[in-house]
Amino acid sequence: MDLEQDVLIGSSGLFLRRTYREAIDLLWRARLYISEIASTEVAQLPQADRLAHALETVRLTARLTHMMAWLLLQRAAEEGEMPQVEATNEAPELEKVEVCLAAPSVDRERLPTMLLQLLDESDQLYRRLARLDAQARSPRVTLPVALSSLTASSLASAQMGNAAVAGS
Numbered sequence: 088m089d090l091e092q093d094v095l096i097g098s099s100g101l102f103l104r105r106t107y108r109e110a111i112d113l114l115w116r117a118r119l120y121i122s123e124i125a126s127t128e129v130a131q132l133p134q135a136d137r138l139a140h141a142l143e144t145v146r147l148t149a150r151l152t153h154m155m156a157w158l159l160l161q162r163a164a165e166e167g168e169m170p171q172v173e174a175t176n177e178a179p180e181l182e183k184v185e186v187c188l189a190a191p192s193v194d195r196e197r198l199p200t201m202l203l204q205l206l207d208e209s210d211q212l213y214r215r216l217a218r219l220d221a222q223a224r225s226p227r228v229t230l231p232v233a234l235s236s237l238t239a240s241s242l243a244s245a246q247m248g249n250a251a252v253a254g255s
Contacts, residue, residue, distance in 0.1 A: 117148070
């Protein structure tokens with residue numbers, strides 16, 4: 088396991104496994120809510136709020152879908168099924184999925200409590216993964232790369248400048 092992978096998933100994949108379990112738990116609770124509870128709650132909402140409920144349920148589903156795709160690709164990389172660079176390139180760029188990062192489309196008090204809880208948890212997890220994804224995609228300048236960009240002439244001119252300063 089290389090240093091870049093350690094930064095992304097932690098030693099021995101502990102971070103990835105915990106985050107994956109957290110996402111799966113959230114996915115199952117969202118599934119339970121959408122399939123068994125939401126219809127009862129939606130029936131009690133005013134007509135205008137039903138559309139808002141539908142929109143926020145789609146936002147929840149989009150977050151979960153993008154998070155799971157990202158996590159599954161990172162897990163495949165950890166297990167050696169694909170290189171980390173390929174997993175990063177294939178994964179959705181989480182910071183660019185606006186629907187997942189947008190604030191709720193309506194006042195929070197108009198939405199059922201359980202949906203709000205799922206939205207809040209999915210937002211926190213999504214933003215955490217988006218930060219990791221952004222870090223994985225950001226160019227890194229390491230000391231050897233930085234040093235290799237210095238040419239002999241730039242080193243010589245820097246030394247000559249220092250000598251001129253010292254001589255005056």
